[in-house]
Amino acid sequence: MKNTPNFNKSFTDSRALKSIFLSTITVLCAVGACIPLFSVLVMLIMRGGKRLSFELFYALPPTAFDTGGGFGNAIVGTLFMVGIAALIAVPFGILAAIYLAEFGENGKLAEIARFCAKTMTGIPSILAGVLAYAAVVMVTGTYSAIAGGVALSILMIPTIMLTAEESIKMVPSAMREAAVGMGCTKTQVMWKVMLPVAMPGMITGVMLAVARVSGETAPLLFTALFSDYWIFQGGAGDIMEPTASLAVLIYNFSGMPFENQIELAWAASLVLVTMVFIINIISRMLFQKKK
Amino acid sequence: MTSAQTATLTDDVVIDCKVDKIFYGNFLAVRDSDVPIYKNKITGFIGPSGCGKSTVLKSINRMNDLVRIFRFEGRIHFEGQDLYGTNVDPVSVRRHIGMVFQQPNPFSMSIYENVAFGLRLNRYKGDYDARVEEALRGAALWKEVKDKLQNNGMSLSGGQQQRLCIARAIATKPTVILMDEPCSALDPIATRQVEELMIGLKSEYTVVIVTHNMQQAQRVADKTAFFSVDISQGGRTGYLVEMNDTGKLFENPREQLTKEYLSGEFS
Amino acid sequence: MSASLSNQQQQNDGPIAVPPSSKDIFLDRTFRTFTTCFAWLTLLLIGYIVWEIGGTALPAIKEMGVGFLTGTTWDPNKGEFGILPQIWGTFYSSLLTLLLGGSFGIAIAVFLTQDFLPNKIQIVLKSTIELLAAIPSVVYGLWGIFVLIPLIRPVANWLHATLGWIPFFSTSLSGPGMFPAALVLSIMILPTVAAISQDALSAIPDKIKEAAYGMGTTRWEAILKVLLPTASRGIFGGLVLGFGRALGETMALAMLVGNSNQLSLSLFSPADTLAALLALNFPEASDYETQILMYAAVVLLFITLAVNIIGELIISYSERSGGKK
Structure with missing residues (x-):
């Protein structure tokens, strides 16, 4: 009797069983992770969609026992504060990124600044609110859209900076060399050759940062607070007044014992998530097209 | 840089390049290489890989300044000035000495804009269309691209891209x-x-070409400089072995080393 | 065209190259200095955050000292403040999150990188997971209140009834509590862990996988014995970053954890965290209370900074030693 090795497939030996077992668990994990997403989406469409109407977008939030109402002022407030944040964070992030990617020449300052930016991405969003509270609310003595915008900008800066740096670094170095060889100053190399090529990537980064902060609640809770009124009244906006936002509205209304308010919270969530998803998807398409 | 009318020092030498030492950090990359570049001639740099021929070339238009640890000892005279003089702006140097790279590297913009x-x-004040056409004709590319000047430069084939890069370089009439x-x-x-294009260019321009290909x-070359690597002191330092008219260098090299290299005994 | 061409040639027969104009040089210097300033500003910003929050908290830190960290009551009426339950709640919820979100995240990373799926489904699944990260936390909070808690309450209460002697199940779930909060948090950190683990796994050169298969391993033996250990430092860094996110996450906790000043091991009892404490008390705080809350913010800042810096160092270290070929 020769002792020949057995090459046949077997589904019963312990190695095969273990493999099948582990594969099953992984599949379950992956499917399990998708369930919450679908559940959230289904609930948003069912409960939020039920309430969806034109009134939501122009009416003011209802008082306790009111019926109807909407959150027009919160949509405007969110857009306005995200706008302020972008106004601060986009120039800051991109200029710093240009230094990190190019002018810093991988020196000490660039390295430390990059590390600081990475550390900042990990700062809890509520602490951005605490900072804006100390730096703006306590100084000006009032909750305001400015304070909310500053808080959000703290969250946007590192994201924009790191993605912009990444996209500048992705510009082929051959192109950079060509520009240097033509006799461009460093600034001309950057503006004429590198930035146009890096632009889609940088826009993607900005859009993702915008999408992220539009849903932020914690930094607004005690900087912009909330308001039942429009930020623009009689043509003039008052940016030094408490300002409504979709996210804070969802939070406030979710804890109320009134069915009308809870329905509005779902509808506001649907609007917010739709906004965020649209920005996300557009920015991803932009990025993929470039790649 | 003063005006272009300054008479050149030696009549037909445009660039008088005397390299004493080129360092990358502590590493001595090239030593003792004097390569005069003659007007309206093609000068070829040949030699085994790592012999510093590209390093010397990139020192001429100060591209090596991009490498932070680069250090140059010696002098390169161009139109009566030392390019490594204290008051020289490398950016200006590169505007007068154009460069074409190993990999075709057109910008991601239209052929015309490239x-x-x-x-x-x-800040050229003249007729752009005419100058662009002239440069593209000079690079033997005009016929192929004249109907698609607005297409992106990266959409061309590799050979066309390289000719576009040559057109880009000659558009400003560098010396x-x-x-x-x-x-x-x-x-x-x-x-x-x-190669045909290069030979056509030399009536108007002075060309220096690095090549690993002896044929x-x-x-193409009128003058050829042969570089080699000296590994005697434990490093890998490149240096100029000899430079001569191409015909003479290939048929009757003065140095034993050149003879061995040309006959393929080492590479 | 050709006629004008020859004219043009004659007019412009000198070299075209001119040195950069003084305007160009001025712009170049200014712009470069400008960007350098912004790089410095990044450093200053971090310093400013620490200085501003720390400075505002300073009176409270001086007054309350370390006792603040070990006190267990929070009663503005009596003027007694302590955040031990919040510190406990912060770490307990984050550890639970790490356990749940971490294992799911790694499993998904393996699933997405080791050719279990056709390419197309893989991309769909990957973007689905990325979308999970895009949903704002307040929406997860809303979903937690109205969907998740009612769903898990019967299960939780059954566990309490039958296994109540185990400390983890020692209370019933009456509404908000530690477990639903941690569950929602795990969904929120899952994309972070999955993304970083995927990067770590796909950074492994193919030749290492081939070597394992060449030795006759099954797919899972290769994954468990060769690939995961090779990627372990990157995965660990991802877990630390996920942990950092969980420590600082506010809304899901403020809405789901119950905000009750308790020190309990039970998964179903309400609890509190530092971030939730800040969120709930800041809007109505008096000046004095604000200083005390700032102290709590300092504690949170230092915990998250420490965790994030460690995670960042681990990732960059593993990139330097393992990632490069």
């Missing part, structure tokens, strides 16, 4: 054009076209 790039950079292995990324047909040097 060629007009240098003109805009130098000297440096070419760093311009054909190494191209197929034989495109190589042939670029190419033989085909």
Whole structure:
């Protein structure tokens, strides 16, 4: 009797069983992770969609026992504060990124600044609110859209900076060399050759940062607070007044014992998530097209 | 930089390049290489890999300044000035000495804008269309692209891209054009076209070309400089072995080392 | 065209190159200095955050000292403040999150990188997971209140009834509590862990996988014995970053954890965290209370900074030693 090795497939030996077992668990994990997403989406469409109407977008939030109402002022407030944040964070992030990617020449300052930016991405969003509270609310003595915008900008800066740096670094170095060889100053190399090529990537980064902060609640809770009124009244906006936002509205209304308010919270969530998803998807398409 | 009318020092030497030492950090990359570049001639740099021929070439238009640890000892005279003098702006140097790179590297913009790039950079006041056409004709590319000037430069084939890069370089009429292995990324047909182009260019320009291909040097170069590597002191330091008219260098080299290299005994 | 061409040639027969104009040089210097300033500003910003929050908290830190960290009551009426339950709640919820979100995240990373799926489904699944990260936390909070808690309450209460002697199940779930909060948090950190683990796994050169298969391993033996250990430092860094996110996450906790000043091991009892404490008390705080809350913010800042810096160092260290070929 020769002792020949057995090459046949077997589904019963312990190695095969273990493999099948582990594969099953992984599949379950992956499917399990998708369930919450679908559940959230289904609930948003069912409960939020039920309430969806034109009134939501122009009416003011209802008082306790009111019926109807909407959150027009919160949509405007969110857009306005995200706008302020972008106004601060986009120039800051991109200029710093240009230094990190190019002018810093991988020196000490660039390295430390990059590390600081990475550390900042990990700062809890509520602490951005605490900072804006100390730096703006306590100084000006009032909750305001400015304070909310500053808080959000703290969250946007590192994201924009790191993605912009990444996209500048992705510009082929051959192109950079060509520009240097033509006799461009460093600034001309950057503006004429590198930035146009890096632009889609940088826009993607900005859009993702915008999408992220539009849903932020914690930094607004005690900087912009909330308001039942429009930020623009009689043509003039008052940016030094408490300002409504979709996210804070969802939070406030979710804890109320009134069915009308809870329905509005779902509808506001649907609007917010739709906004965020649209920005996300557009920015991803932009990025993929470039790649 | 003063005006272009300054008489050159030696009549037909445009660039008088005397390298004593080139360092990268503590590493001595090149030593003792004097290579005069003659007007309206093609000068070829040949030699085994790592012999510093590209390093010397890139020192001429100060591209090596991009490398932070680069250090140059010696002098390179161009139109009566030392390019490594204390008051020299490397950016200005590069505007007078154009460069074509190993990999074709057109900018991600239209063919027209690629060629007009240098003109805009130098705030050229004349007729852009005419100058672009002239440069593209000079690079033997006009016929192929004249109907698609607005297409992106990156959409061209490799050989066309390289000719576009040459057009971009000659659009500003630089005095000297440096070419760093311009054909190494191209197929034989495109190589042939670029070589013919180089020979056509020399009536107006002075060309320096680095090549690892000895036949190419033989085909296009008027003068050839042969570099080699000295590994005696434990490092890998490149140096100039000899420089001569191409015909003389290939048929009757003065140095034993050159003879061995040309006959393929080492590479 | 050709006629004008020859004219043009004659007019412009000198070299075209001119040195950069003084305007160009001025712009170049200014712009470069400008960007350098912004790089410095990044450093200053971090310093400013620490200084501003720390400075505002300073009176409270001086007054309350370390006792603040070990006190267990929070009663503005009596003027007694302590955040031990919040510190406990912060770490307990984050550890639970790490356990749940971490294991799911790694499993998904393996699933997405080791050719279990056709390419197309893989991309769909990957973007689905990325979308999970895009949903704002307040929406997860809303979903937690109205969907998740009612769903898990019967299960939780059954566990309490039958296994109540185990400390983890020692209370019933009456509404908000530690477990639903941690569950929602795990969904929120899952994309972070999955993304970083995927990067770590796909950074492994193919030759290492081939070597394992060449030795006759099954797919899972290769994954468990070769690939995961090779990627372990990157995965660990991802877990630390996920942990950092969980420590600082506010809304899901403020809405789901119950905000009750308790020190309990039970998964179903309400609890509190530092971030939730800040969120709930800041809007109505008096000046004095604000200083005390700032102290709590300082504690949170230092915990998250420490965790994030460690995670960042681990990732960059593993990139330097393992990632490069």
